[in-house]
Amino acid sequence: xxxxxxxxxxxxxxxxxxxxxxxxxxxxxxxxxxxxxxxxxxxxxxxxxxxxxxxxxxxxxxxxxxxxxxxxxxxxxxxxxxxxxxxxxxxxxxxxxxxxxxxxxxxxxxxxxxxxxxxxxxxxxxxxxxxxxxxxxxxxxxxxxxxxxxxxxxxxxxxxxxxxxxxxxxxxxxxxxxxxxxxxxxxxxxxxxxxxxxxxxxxxxxxxxxxxxxxxxxxxxxxxxxxxxxxxxxxxxxxxxxxxxxx
Amino acid sequence: xxxxxxxxxxxxxxxxxxxxxxxxxxxxxxxxxxxxxxxxxxxxxxxxxxxxxxxxxxxxxxxxxxxxxxxxxxxxxxxxxxxxxxxxxxxxxxxxxxxxxxxxxxxxxxxxxxxxxxxxxxxxxxxxxxxxxxxxxxxxxxxxxxxxxxxxxxxxxxxxxxxxxxxxxxxxxxxxxxxxxxxxxxxxxxxxxxxxxxxxxxxxxxxxxxxxxxxxxxxxxxxxxxxxxxxxxxxxxxxxxxxxxxxxxxxxxxxxxxxxxxxxxxxxxxxxxxxxxxxxxxxxxxxxxxxxxxxxxxxxxxxxxxxxxxxxxxxxxxxxxxxxxxxxxxxxxxxxxxxxxxxxxxxxxxxxxxxxxxxxxxxxxxxxxxxxxxxxxxxxxxxxxxxxxxxxxxxxxxxxxxxxxxxxxxxxxxxxxxxxxxxxxxxxxxxxxxxxxxxxxxxxxxxxxxxxxxxxxxxxxxxxxxxxxxxxxxxxxxxxxxxxxxxxxxxxxxxxxxxxxxxxxxxxxxxxxxxxxxxxxxxxxxxxxxxxxxxxxxxxxxxxxxxxxxxxxxxxxxxxxxxxxxxxxxxxxxx
Numbered sequence: 001x002x003x004x005x006x007x008x009x010x011x012x013x014x015x016x017x018x019x020x021x022x023x024x025x026x027x028x029x030x031x032x033x034x035x036x037x038x039x040x041x042x043x044x045x046x047x048x049x050x051x052x053x054x055x056x057x058x059x060x061x062x063x064x065x066x067x068x069x070x071x072x073x074x075x076x077x078x079x080x081x082x083x084x085x086x087x088x089x090x091x092x093x094x095x096x097x098x099x100x101x102x103x104x105x106x107x108x109x110x111x112x113x114x115x116x117x118x119x120x121x122x123x124x125x126x127x128x129x130x131x132x133x134x135x136x137x138x139x140x141x142x143x144x145x146x147x148x149x150x151x152x153x154x155x156x157x158x159x160x161x162x163x164x165x166x167x168x169x170x171x172x173x174x175x176x177x178x179x180x181x182x183x184x185x186x187x188x189x190x191x192x193x194x195x196x197x198x199x200x201x202x203x204x205x206x207x208x209x210x211x212x213x214x215x216x217x218x219x220x221x222x223x224x225x226x227x228x229x230x231x232x233x234x235x236x237x238x239x240x241x242x243x244x245x246x247x
Numbered sequence: 248x249x250x251x252x253x254x255x256x257x258x259x260x261x262x263x264x265x266x267x268x269x270x271x272x273x274x275x276x277x278x279x280x281x282x283x284x285x286x287x288x289x290x291x292x293x294x295x296x297x298x299x300x301x302x303x304x305x306x307x308x309x310x311x312x313x314x315x316x317x318x319x320x321x322x323x324x325x326x327x328x329x330x331x332x333x334x335x336x337x338x339x340x341x342x343x344x345x346x347x348x349x350x351x352x353x354x355x356x357x358x359x360x361x362x363x364x365x366x367x368x369x370x371x372x373x374x375x376x377x378x379x380x381x382x383x384x385x386x387x388x389x390x391x392x393x394x395x396x397x398x399x400x401x402x403x404x405x406x407x408x409x410x411x412x413x414x415x416x417x418x419x420x421x422x423x424x425x426x427x428x429x430x431x432x433x434x435x436x437x438x439x440x441x442x443x444x445x446x447x448x449x450x451x452x453x454x455x456x457x458x459x460x461x462x463x464x465x466x467x468x469x470x471x472x473x474x475x476x477x478x479x480x481x482x483x484x485x486x487x488x489x490x491x492x493x494x495x496x497x498x499x500x501x502x503x504x505x506x507x508x509x510x511x512x513x514x515x516x517x518x519x520x521x522x523x524x525x526x527x528x529x530x531x532x533x534x535x536x537x538x539x540x541x542x543x544x545x546x547x548x549x550x551x552x553x554x555x556x557x558x559x560x561x562x563x564x565x566x567x568x569x570x571x572x573x574x575x576x577x578x579x580x581x582x583x584x585x586x587x588x589x590x591x592x593x594x595x596x597x598x599x600x601x602x603x604x605x606x607x608x609x610x611x612x613x614x615x616x617x618x619x620x621x622x623x624x625x626x627x628x629x630x631x632x633x634x635x636x637x638x639x640x641x642x643x644x645x646x647x648x649x650x651x652x653x654x655x656x657x658x659x660x661x662x663x664x665x666x667x668x669x670x671x672x673x674x675x676x677x678x679x680x681x682x683x684x685x686x687x688x689x690x691x692x693x694x695x696x697x698x699x700x701x702x703x704x705x706x707x708x709x710x711x712x713x714x715x716x717x718x719x720x721x722x723x724x725x726x727x728x729x730x731x732x733x734x735x736x737x738x739x740x741x742x743x744x745x746x747x748x749x750x751x752x753x754x755x756x757x758x759x760x761x762x763x764x765x766x767x768x769x770x771x772x773x774x775x776x777x778x779x780x781x782x783x784x785x786x787x788x789x790x791x792x793x794x795x796x797x798x799x800x801x802x803x804x805x806x807x808x809x810x811x812x813x814x815x816x817x818x819x820x821x822x
Contacts, residue, residue: 046585055787056781058492058514062379063547065587066472070379090671092583111482114437116562146667166439171467171663174474193478196471197437202259204434205446210393213427222424225400229407230416241408242283246457247396 032098034217046073046088046099059103064089069175072145075099081088085143085177110194117194121160128191131157133184140178140188146171150178150188157191163203165195181233249580250674256633259605260643260680267607268651269746271597278610283769286617293620293627295540295573295685302569304369307765309564309703318539319568322552323559324766325775327759328496329519334510336499336754339523344486344746345369345688345739346524348495348507348554351380352469352728353530353711355476356735357742362486367743369487370522372511374494374531374549374780377480378473381532381712382731385469386664387592388461389732390725391426393448397458400421406726409455409614410719413567418717422726423697425733433732438475439464453593455614461725466590466664469728493520496778497759498527498561498707502752506561506707514780523754525746526706527552528738530731533712535692536782539571542687543586553778554713558694560762563702566715567692572722575600575618578688580639583671586686590665591615591724593644593681595650601643601680602631608642616721619685626684633682643680650677679820689727691718698740706749710738767782774789791805 025076028039031049040049047061062070071088078096088101110127124131131154140150142177147167156164169192179187216222249257259724270277281289291297301535302314305323315323343362347354350373351569361367392402402423407414430448434440440462441449450459480487495509499521508524531554535546537671559565576589594611596602600618602608602625609621610773622642626632634639646665658677659666670677693715700708718726766773783790 008299035355037271039590043583048583048784052786052789054785054793056783056785057548058375058781060377060546063384065384065545065584066474067467068379068383068547070376109478109481111484113482114479117622139432170439170465173470178388193474193732196439197475197478200434200437200439200475204439204442207393209395209447210427210434213393213399214431217424217427222398222400226403226420226424229400229403230420236413237404237407237412238283241404244401244404244457247459 006150027096032102033094040093044093046091046093047071049093060101066090067173069173070103072102072175072177073099074102085145085146087175107179107190109190114197114201117198119162119198123151123198124157125192130186131191134186135184137183139181142180143177146173148172154186154188162195162199165192166199248715250636253633256603260601260645263605267599268648271648271652276610278607281617283611289620289624290616292333293305293624294616295570303598306769308559309562314582315568316539316571321764322556322777324771325773325777328776331756331760334756336521342522342524343368343370343524345529345742346522346527347371348509349373349528349530349532350377351532352382352473352731355480356732356740357528357710358480358487359694360736360739362483364740365743367746372490372493372495376491377475377489378548380547381550382463382469382472384547385728386466386588386590388463388725389728390460390464391430391729392460393427393430395458401458405455405457406723409723410721413719414714417698422717422729422733426729429729429732433472436475436479438472442443451592452612453591453595454612454618456724461595466662490693494780497756498557500561500755500758502755505705507751507754525749526742528708528710528742529558529713530710531713535687539687541579541639544687545574545577545588551779556777561704563704563707564695566695567720570691572615572689572691574688575615575617575622575685576644576683579639579684580635580682583667589681589683593646597647598649599645601645603633614721614723622685641682641684644683645680646676647678655677689722691720691722699741708738708742711735
């Protein structure tokens, strides 16, 4: 029998386990979590450091793998005037870092019926008119923890180029940091979601085989084969499974 | 960057690559597939479920006497937050037709369908934000039999073989025959599926598929689907009320044994609220944050099996809760992202798992439990893994092959999330392989349902990962994304149909007292109070100081201080 693998932890997150090992090695650094100093492991992520400090995160943690945007964080480093941004689950701590999580950015989502919108500039004008306030300062792009060309997709939206908005905002995790920093108060991620939906709904070529297949299912084309397999005993089904060909 | 001592092993990977690339270009498998006996042997020898301590009989409730995953038995043998005398049911705080517990993919689908098909209003109560769910994190894709070379019945055969022929057939039929319609439904909502130039769906292989039927949205598939569904839910504030940071902590029943709503808990103010609902859908997802057998997990922060324990106390039977899915490819290095998911689509696109000598030791796309067990065998028995500086172990997943097979730029275009994940730590996955090891990924079983998502409690429906029966004891890649769509839709349909004619009797939570009595009669001693809601990752010394007020013996006076029991704080006699 197998012992618990070295890859297993004892119910601790990786960053925290990392934390405990590092504590033994005395490689702790000081970070300021919402202004208060804590000694945390030098190799921790910001999220790991906050939990190492004993905080129970309620807002500010979600998928913990860089997809959900719950853990937007702003920080500064010593001797540097710049405000920096990151996802807490993805960003490493640095000595002297002072940080605050921004788990929610106030923003109003436009309410719309996608069936009544056109996939062009009129949808942007009607639903997210603040887009046209863009002064092309590039702050949104600089603040994106995903490294997206946010300003470029705002510019594309102004031109009604829905396909480019879709492509450039595809990897947006809606952490909200760009709209927090934007001097023109644009809500870039929300506009991006609408544009992606418009693209998916209207600007793709239809898949001919998809419509055919949906109809075939509705017409009961597969019922006989389902009935046959569902009545097979395990042995017969096993035989059929291992004998099937593969693409 | 990888530490210097791994250079020799990395060099071997490079040495064997040209030959393996040649193999990958042929139509035959790059490594022999296992037959039924070989599969059984590697499972029994190396799958974590087969370790003697992995399962124990649960001593209370509908599955009493059945061996379940040990951590699940622990979860079920626990106290409720509430007793019946604490809950005032005379005047519910909220009334609705359909209550949906959980705001992930299944929950959002259910709310939209209840509204569209039956004009029924619903309340979505969710623990964190809407969309804070495993749905958001699925990378690789969704299976659906759309291609002309494929058929729903072939999808059925693949799924049922992958599940070792233990899946409930009527559920697999529902899953596979609804698949194509789900692709269409999501596209009409605006999901941007990957497509070929002519508009046909781009399809890939996954583990255990005999036809290419994995549909994707780059490697943000789940995020794309989730954000589309959420956006549409928010377009209907008059029909769908979303209550965030408001998890359910117990179900409410009526005098006739029907489900009649739930008690919600406000995470901010720590208030309890009662919801009366004609029907209730549990869509609470899985349990990765229980860290079964101490494994790291790919799951989101709130995946603590809340729905399981609520339904179980109310009398719903569980199915296949002795079976855990470990994803074959979790990250092993860098340490900061250990346990994170590396999508199976990497193998679907040609990535190969390799031992320290750069040699293949398993076909890259066996069903997940087989693949994971083979990787564990290679490390534990054969000693052919690579050890990380912190003492983890792993095997290589040779990703540079992908660009060689599909052309330069393919990886960055199709796997932007994966590329981004590793490049932060100086590892360019188009040039270097990833170091991986199985990671706790999915709850194969759950609350038993039929094809209408009904449970053995009238008025209680379950959809998605919280449900059991569909996947048997092993789910194939891409069938969970399809699962939460197909059964989210079905739950919304049948729960709202039921709600239109349901008449509720007198409300009650007497089942909580009865369950507590069962625990006492079975002589269960535990300090665990559930649902767990959130895991704690505070270091032990911090936890100890946090619990001073309770004399270090109580789980805490606040729900948020309740944790999976920790040896250090268990009262004398507790297990």
